[in-house]
Amino acid sequence: MSKIHAAITAVNGYVPEYVLTNHELETMVDTNDEWITTRTGIKERRILKGEGLGTSDMAVPAVEGLLKKRGIGADELDLIIFCTTTPDRVFPATANILADKIGAKNAWGWDLQAACSGFLFGLATGSQFIESGKHKKVLVVGGDKMSAITNYKDRATCIIFGDGCGAVLLEPNDEGNGIIDTITRSDGSGVAYLHQKAGGSVRPATHETVDALEHFAYQEGQAVFKFAVTKMADVAAEVMERNNLSSDDIAWLVPHQANKRIIDATANRTGVTADKVIVNIEKYGNTTNGTIPLCLWEWENKFKKGDNLILAAFGGGFTWGSIYLKWAY
Numbered sequence: 001m002s003k004i005h006a007a008i009t010a011v012n013g014y015v016p017e018y019v020l021t022n023h024e025l026e027t028m029v030d031t032n033d034e035w036i037t038t039r040t041g042i043k044e045r046r047i048l049k050g051e052g053l054g055t056s057d058m059a060v061p062a063v064e065g066l067l068k069k070r071g072i073g074a075d076e077l078d079l080i081i082f083c084t085t086t087p088d089r090v091f092p093a094t095a096n097i098l099a100d101k102i103g104a105k106n107a108w109g110w111d112l113q114a115a116c117s118g119f120l121f122g123l124a125t126g127s128q129f130i131e132s133g134k135h136k137k138v139l140v141v142g143g144d145k146m147s148a149i150t151n152y153k154d155r156a157t158c159i160i161f162g163d164g165c166g167a168v169l170l171e172p173n174d175e176g177n178g179i180i181d182t183i184t185r186s187d188g189s190g191v192a193y194l195h196q197k198a199g200g201s202v203r204p205a206t207h208e209t210v211d212a213l214e215h216f217a218y219q220e221g222q223a224v225f226k227f228a229v230t231k232m233a234d235v236a237a238e239v240m241e242r243n244n245l246s247s248d249d250i251a252w253l254v255p256h257q258a259n260k261r262i263i264d265a266t267a268n269r270t271g272v273t274a275d276k277v278i279v280n281i282e283k284y285g286n287t288t289n290g291t292i293p294l295c296l297w298e299w300e301n302k303f304k305k306g307d308n309l310i311l312a313a314f315g316g317g318f319t320w321g322s323i324y325l326k327w328a329y
Contacts, residue, residue, distance in 0.1 A: 004131055005180065006127035006130035006138070007177050008327070009329060011066065011168045013164065013167070013290075014166075015058075015164040016058065016164070017049075022037065028152050040260060040261075043282045043283070047147045048145050055143050059094070059098050059143050062141070063167050064102060074103045074107075075106050076106070078129075078136060080109030081112055081139070082095035083114070084111055084113070084143055084288075098141065115288065117256070117315040119142030120256075120312075120322075122141075126140045139169055140169075141293075143290045144287055146161035146217070147163050151213055151217075156219060160285055165293075173328050176326065177325075183239050188317065191317065193220040193227075194315075195217075197209070199214075229261065232312050232313065236269065236270050236312040239310065240270060240324070250308050251327075254296065254311045256314060257279070257285070257286055257294075258286050259281075263279060288315070292313060304327065305327060305328065311323040
């Protein structure tokens with residue numbers, strides 16, 4: 001009997017209409033287009049505008065488009081894993097809010113928080129429900145409204161983040177395609193270098209925390225870069241070595257879009273040539289959980305059945321990991 005793998009059978013994405021360019025940021029903080037582009041590779045990012053709109057409002061069109069592509073109804077979904085750092089609310093889970101909005105009456109779900117590695121961790125988690133035979137249709141959503149926790153007076157962070165959302169459907173595959181291997185890692189000592197100071201149970205919201213601008217993403221860029229550039233590259237190489245894959249065997253490297261220099265380091269470490277590395281950071285910036293599914297969405301028509309893909313991510317926590325999958329359609 002053939003082993004069952006969890007295969008991606010549909011992918012879709014959504015990005016807001018509003019484009020925040022480097023030139024507009026020049027009018028907001030002490031920075032310039034050349035400095036941002038040289039250090040990050042980012043030229044522009046999308047921002048979700050509108051009163052009362054949250055991460056789920058980007059997920060709805062992404063998921064509805066996915067369901068239409070696959071030709072199924074929302075009531076056929078078994079499970080929703082919503083990977084996000086910016087949930088609509090502290091509770092209930094944005095997965096449940098999304099389920100209600102799209103009419104997924106038969107799905108249970110939860111939010112997964114692993115910062116920028118969340119979508120990759122979500123794929124690793126969702127695949128277990130498919131491989132065990134427990135579920136047939138698992139929706140993994142990755143999305144963030146990072147503009148909600150970005151301080152546009154802090155030039156160290158406001159140049160990096162954007163808003164966006166992507167989603168994939170996982171289904172059983174007995175042809176040898178799908179998620180073949182996963183490596184997931186974390187190191188809690190990284191909390192000092194990348195975090196949101198207030199808003200949790202340790203430091204709930206008060207006038208003091210709001211006035212002190214503690215409800216925004218805080219990052220010590222050099223420390224995070226040094227850790228990320230090593231760990232993300234190493235784990236991508238490790239998953240290839242574990243599966244006896246050379247760079248020639250890889251059709252596409254799909255890296256988290258945090259920084260172009262980190263992407264380049266990962267490509268160099270794996271030996272994958274630039275023409276096989278998916279990069280859209282110049283258009284969207286770092287959408288946190290949205291980066292990898294948005295890459296899959298944009299490149300979907302270039303993938304061929306059986307293509308070997310390596311996914312790699314690094315995030316606050318610290319969290320990092322890599323997935324080897326064979327494209328199923």
